[in-house]
Amino acid sequence: MAAPEEQDLTQEQTEKLLQFQDLTGIESMDQCRHTLEQHNWNIEAAVQDRLNEQEGVPSVFNPPPSRPLQVNTADHRIYSYVVSRPQPRGLLGWGYYLIMLPFRFTYYTILDIFRFALRFIRPDPRSRVTDPVGDIVSFMHSFEEKYGRAHPVFYQGTYSQALNDAKRELRFLLVYLHGDDHQDSDEFCRNTLCAPEVISLINTRMLFWACSTNKPEGYRVSQALRENTYPFLAMIMLKDRRMTVVGRLEGLIQPDDLINQLTFIIDANQTYLVSERLEREERNQTQVLRQQQDEAYLASLRADQEKERKKREERERKRRKEEEVKQQKLAEERRRQNLQEEKERKLECLPPEPSPDDPESVKIIFKLPNDSRVERRFHFSQSLTVIHDFLFSLKESPEKFQIEANFPRRVLPCVPSEEWPNPPTLQEAGLSHTEVLFVQDLTDE
Secondary structure, three states: OOOOOHOOOOOOHHHHHHHHHHHOOOOHHHHHHHHHOOOOOOOOHHHHHHHHHHHOOOOOOOOOOOOOOOOHHHHHHHHHEOOOOOOOHHHHHHHHHHHHHHHHHHHHHHHHHHHHHHHOOOOHHOOOOOOHHHHHHHHHHHHHHHOOOOOOOOOOOOOOHHHHHHHHHHEEEEEEEEEEOOHHHHHHHHHOOOOOOHHHHHHEEEEEEEEEEEOHHHHHHHHHHHOOOEEEEEEEEOOOOOOEEEEHHHOOOOOOHHHHHHHHHHHHHHHHHHHHHHHHHHHHHHHHHHHHHHHHHHHHHHHHHHHHHHHHHHHHHHHHHHHHHHHHHHHHHHHHHHHHHHHHHHHOOOOOOOOOOOOOOOEEEEOOOOOEEEEEEEEOOHHHHHHHHHHOOOOOOOOEEEEEEEEEEEEEEOOOOOOOOOOEOOOOOOOOOOEEEEEEEOOOO
């Protein structure tokens, strides 16, 4: 859950906050937010100001101490190369220079005073960046219209995106700030920046981002990099896990000199990129190994879970089987008990057996399926149902059966049916005074 002071951030500010923390490596989220608020959420200016602090340049929001800040040149040295304008030569040159010096001084002094006063009257429109990509594309088009299409490949994105890509791809990022009003900008672009050997070096060894300082995006980067003069080039790379300015080239520099200076900066800092690549590969390998271990653990966990599931299913299957057997036994027991009770009820309801000397009596010998014989007398007037009930009440008789007569061979209708709703009497069935009847087991049918 976000801290109370972070809950009022917009989505854009939250994204900038996380991006700034990733670029600078600052762990404290409060410190990241404080720094961005000081820079009006200008992430490029905040990042560069943070980098400058690490390199020994005082922050614009932190005034320098009374004594010069001690810089560890072994770890935070920035290679700086400034090309001064050529000194006047000869008596005529120095005379012209000394004559124009007061006018030049007065002109630039008045111009600076005018610009300073203008800031209080009307804010600099360049301070509001509304379309950074549009600024880049506009500069590219104007550059090509003036100097042609033979130039280094421009990065078509914002400064922040260029920093992210250079960090992700572990490449050098060369930043060029174009001063439209500077007297050396035109010659630098035409003769140096568009030189074939310079184009080849930049396109093969680094990313190239450029913009005019008259554009809001270029002005914002200018405020972050704090150039002193034009043309201005800055080399930026990932160093000690932070995007760091490792070289500054200022002034009108010739093609061969530019190639030498860029090559020197690359060679001097290449080991940092190599080290970072090795560390990144090691981190990637560690991450891949951890991922493989996690996958193996998950596979083992899933296998164990599958075994446990099968064991539970087997236990459940056995439990259900045992429960079914138990229910079957209970049902069988209840059925037998009900059958026994039915036999006893039928036996109690049987009419008395007639005496042997009763002329209306019938002596029947029953042959059971187990080859045993049972004999009993019945009355001619009694229904065949009585015969069935008598046999049903016997312990050794089957649960379901039918009674057959042999001469003629027929099945006696002892149980009500569609054909015989009311079973006939023994006399109506054509039985004689002595009969042998066969009991046919129908239990399994």
